[in-house]
Amino acid sequence: MDEDELFGNIADQYQVSLNGIAEEVKILFQEAIQESIYDVSDPIRRGWYQRTNDFENSVDILFDINGGLFVYIDTAKLNYYSVVNYSKTKNNVSDIVPWLLEKGHHNGSLNDLYHNYEGRGYLENAYEKISSAFPGLLITIINEEPL
Numbered sequence: 001m002d003e004d005e006l007f008g009n010i011a012d013q014y015q016v017s018l019n020g021i022a023e024e025v026k027i028l029f030q031e032a033i034q035e036s037i038y039d040v041s042d043p044i045r046r047g048w049y050q051r052t053n054d055f056e057n058s059v060d061i062l063f064d065i066n067g068g069l070f071v072y073i074d075t076a077k078l079n080y081y082s083v084v085n086y087s088k089t090k091n092n093v094s095d096i097v098p099w100l101l102e103k104g105h106h107n108g109s110l111n112d113l114y115h116n117y118e119g120r121g122y123l124e125n126a127y128e129k130i131s132s133a134f135p136g137l138l139i140t141i142i143n144e145e146p147l
Contacts, residue, residue, distance in 0.1 A: 030059050
């Protein structure tokens with residue numbers, strides 16, 4: 001095996017390892033969503049709706065040009081509409097759902113889990129899970145308020 005083949009094999013193995021870590025991080029992020037959001041209430045038991053798990057399934061990963069790993073909610077995979085004036089506006093609120101679930105939502109109307117709820121803290125839960133599984137990994141949480 002010549003030097004080029006050796007470095008090629010090392011690069012391939014590095015990428016395989018990195019992809020494995022990325023998948024593990026994604027799973028931990030999804031577990032945090034399950035615990036912090038979905039395990040809080042059971043809408044089927046309450047007769048509300050069949051849960052789709054769209055939010056959990058919208059978790060995606062990508063590497064930037066510097067090799068940094070981003071785990072994020074791909075809101076393009078969501079299709080959430082506000083039921084407030086739905087027939088008039090058909091207002092797609094998918095872009096603000098991650099922020100609302102983290103921070104909470106209080107619109108002052110009905111006092112139920114749909115209209116008023118505390119922030120779920122799924123990002124902090126994800127941070128704790130990931131940093132525990134991968135000590136020393138630099139983790140930055142970005143949850144900017146939508147415009």
